[in-house]
Amino acid sequence: MTYPTLIVEKKKGYAVVKLNRPHDMNAISKEMRQDLYKVFVDLEVDPEVRAIVLTGGEYVFSAGMDIKEMSNLPSQEGDDFLKSMMLYLKKIYSCPKPVIAAVGGIALGGGFNLVTICDLVVASESAIFCHPELKFGFNPFFYPLSQIVGVAKAKEIVMLGEPIGANEALNIGLVNKVEPPEKFMKAAENMAETLATRSPKAFEELKNLCSIVPRMDKMAALDIECSICALLFARDECKVKMREVLSLEKNRKKK
Numbered sequence: 001m002t003y004p005t006l007i008v009e010k011k012k013g014y015a016v017v018k019l020n021r022p023h024d025m026n027a028i029s030k031e032m033r034q035d036l037y038k039v040f041v042d043l044e045v046d047p048e049v050r051a052i053v054l055t056g057g058e059y060v061f062s063a064g065m066d067i068k069e070m071s072n073l074p075s076q077e078g079d080d081f082l083k084s085m086m087l088y089l090k091k092i093y094s095c096p097k098p099v100i101a102a103v104g105g106i107a108l109g110g111g112f113n114l115v116t117i118c119d120l121v122v123a124s125e126s127a128i129f130c131h132p133e134l135k136f137g138f139n140p141f142f143y144p145l146s147q148i149v150g151v152a153k154a155k156e157i158v159m160l161g162e163p164i165g166a167n168e169a170l171n172i173g174l175v176n177k178v179e180p181p182e183k184f185m186k187a188a189e190n191m192a193e194t195l196a197t198r199s200p201k202a203f204e205e206l207k208n209l210c211s212i213v214p215r216m217d218k219m220a221a222l223d224i225e226c227s228i229c230a231l232l233f234a235r236d237e238c239k240v241k242m243r244e245v246l247s248l249e250k251n252r253k254k255k
Contacts, residue, residue: 003035008043013196014051015043016189025063026056028110030081032066036088040095050196052095053188054118055102058181061127062111067136085110093117093144096204098195102188103127104181109140116144119207120191121175124184127166129174131158147214149174199241202232 007018017039019026028036043049056062065085073081092099092114101118106128115121115129131140139158146154149172157164169175179187195203205228213221232238 003039005029005032005035006039008039010046010049011189012193013049014053014189014192015046015049016053016055016192017043019054019056019062022057022060024066025060025106026111027063027066027068028114029066029069030084033084033088037084037091040088040091044091044095044097049097050198050200051098051100051192053100053102053185053192054092054114055185055188056104056107056111058104058124058185059126060105061101061103061107062114063106064109064111064132089113089117089141096207097200098192098203098207100188100191100195102185103129103175104184106130109133113141113144115174116141116148121169122177122179122184122188122191123166123169123175124181125166125178126181127169127175127178128163129157129169130161130163132161134159134161199232199237201235201237205232 005019005021007020009016009018019028019032021027021029021032026032040052043052070081098120099118101115101121103115103121104124105126107115108130109132112129112131131145133140142154142158145157148154149157153172164172164174166175166178170178177187177191178184209225209228213225216224
């Protein structure tokens with residue numbers, strides 16, 4: 001698998017996808033939009049990959065959409081531009097495998113959007129998040145962010161466009177973990193390695209539930225979670241994994 005604007009490294013059970021336009025601060029060009037869609041199509045069906053880490057590297061995650069490219073875009077091509085955005089965003093958002101954003105440096109605009117559609121976020125202490133789109137006369141994407149930090153805080157972030165540091169991002173629930181710059185990638189990969197040991201089917205169902213149940217009536221939510229639990233429990237894999245855990249615990253006690 002080769003992608004002109006990405007570096008993809010497959011490791012034991014997971015893959016690291018790195019945005020690779022360093023001279024343009026990983027600005028998301030037309031080619032990168034296509035590559036992001038393609039790589040997630042490929043990794044989604046790769047049986048050797050059970051988790052995915054998405055990063056821009058140590059110094060910058062992404063400066064957002066390629067403003068130079070956008071400023072020269074003819075008005076009649078606007079719909080195609082937005083469709084190409086939706087393709088990769090929806091593909092990542094709906095990926096049945098866990099996707100972890102490892103954020104070093106800035107994540108602005110479209111780069112910030114990429115972070116909010118991932119399942120988990122590990123940030124370097126150097127990370128900065130910002131939605132400056134209103135300054136350019138168009139709207140940021142509100143929904144994914146509002147699902148993470150709540151409507152009131154999301155309004156503040158998208159309307160004021162003020163930068164958010166890593167520790168503030170942790171305090172408002174935007175990121176899951178903050179690490180020193182030299183450790184954040186390792187922390188993200190450790191997380192991916194752990195998730196790669198989980199049942200792919202169980203994780204896919206859990207990920208669907210995480211999207212659905214927050215918008216449901218509490219009784220209906222409990223009912224659907226119980227139904228999914230019953231379906232998973234009926235699978236042979238569930239019994240096998242339980243026996244493995246019991247065996248490990250028995251061996252630990254013998255020692």
